Amino acid sequence: MLDIRIDSKSYGDQKVLGPLHLQLKQGEVVSLLGASGSGKSTLLSIVAGLDRDWRGSLQLDGAPLQGVHPAISLVFQEPRLFPWLTVAENLRFGLPSADDCGCEVDLLLEETGLHGLGQRLPKQLSGGQAQRAAIARGLMRRPRVLLLDEPFSAVDAFTRMKLQDLLLRIAAHHQLTILQVTHDIDEALYLSDRILVLPAGGGPLSGEFSVPAARPRSRSDAGLLPLKHQILDLLHLAEQTA
């Protein structure tokens, strides 16, 4: 469904990504892990169309992708809500006014647990509510692929768990393909169908793991411990070679 082929991506003389080839299937949840500087966020920027300075190709259902595309949405590490707009206005941001019936906004607010908060300003939201609003905004244009750049790293552990469950519900409901960057192995194991480990300084994947657990998963699934240790060892190795 989504085919990502990166020949090379560099910042000046420093190679960050590539050669790399990833393929994501419809409805798949994939997590990207890797040492700092392994280009995880850069990869998301490339797929989102924000970074144009790289060599390679992107295809969605066989059709080449150029630049920003409405079928692909990105949720950042911090909510990045426009502080002068209400939550509902943030959700409608950038939409042609013809699409602005308000029903989609209400549905998504309901779905993300923000019912009744549409008229609030971002400063009146908690960290978790703001991140929910950011996810809801990311879903407004009914994307097929949702990119998430450590979206839960700035919230407390309890809120994070609730947001993870919310994400899984939304992904299932909208048949979304999700590619997320995370530093949290437990989160990757809980959410993902596949976990990819990026090497530092470019090159092919250091590791690719399928998560052999049915949903709904338990957060303390002992059966996933060997996989966790395997990924941890790989990350330690990547950290040492970085």
Next chain:
Amino acid sequence: MSDQAAIYLGQGGAHAPPAAGAEPLVQRTPNAVLHTPARHRQLPRWLLGLLLPAALLAAAELAVRSGTLAPNLLPPPSAILETIAELALRGLATHVAASTLRVAVGFTAGALAAILLGAATALHRPAHAIFDPSVQALRAIPSLAWVPLLLLWLGIDEAPKLVLIAIGAFFPVYMGVSAGIRGVDRKLVEVARLYRLTAAQQARQVLLPGALPSILTGLRNGLGMAWMFMVAAELIAASKGLGYLLSDGRETSRADIVLATILLLAVLGKASDSLMLRLEQRLLAWRDSFESPDHA
């Protein structure tokens, strides 16, 4: 004891049973609230702001009346008020209106030019490279240095006064607009790019609101400068206006007229600044900035 409860203070605390024969210190009805939080009894803010000027005026009145200060150098505030009343009968409103109109026209022209040039230099690097160094150099020129040139070029009519006021307003507004737009959070601009906004949509929907706090600060400072430059302009060549009144007071050795005019300038400047402040509070209600509870 009736159905009224009573608070007894003493050993055992407020809820201890009363000692025999003890008198209740506070009677309370069943509806009374026992533990009301301590509330600060504060004067309204506008009244607090008047305390210092009122104290200074009272001190001046006392100093003159006791003979410590010569009344020809510092007339007592009561005499200044009489002068204002006297001026009011002799066309003070015309002078105030003339000055206010000059400030309004000069400020509007200067602010509009500053907004356009400030936005252009903030949005286009070549424009910044071409215009900004010259603007910064012109900004360093003292206001009075413009006067001879403006008189030479534009005569002594309204035009040089309005241009001088516009120059005064221009630079703070330019700085506010330019710095404001350049300071908008890059991450928010990235969101706008993600939503495929055109350059014009980005400017209107992201850059302008993001720069608004800085723009409004620039406008507020520009308005203050406009009042200052208005006085400079009217002191040099005017037949009406508050600057003219100042000049007239100096030439006729009427310190009361000079002080009355200064007082009026302070009131008008404060009033226009308060309007700008109110506008700022209204437009920037979304800001999640520090506001001390004592400052609210």
